[in-house]
Amino acid sequence: MVLTEKYHLEKGYCCGNGCRHCPFNYEAVPEPRRTVILSERSESKDLPNT
Numbered sequence: 863m864v865l866t867e868k869y870h871l872e873k874g875y876c877c878g879n880g881c882r883h884c885p886f887n888y889e890a891v892p893e894p895r896r897t898v899i900l901s902e903r904s905e906s907k908d909l910p911n912t
Contacts, residue, residue: 867883870876878890880899888896 876886
């Protein structure tokens with residue numbers, strides 16, 4: 863099941879589960895998981911689309 867960014871925005875807060883489309887910058891995700899998710903997310907943005 864995929865929870866979209868729109869769904870999260872309507873909900874209004876980060877649930878802390880590390881959802882792929884979190885528009886809240888994973889603010890409720892506990893460390894060290896939050897740091898791992900954010901680094902993976904930034905790495906995937908750096909890759910060229912092939």
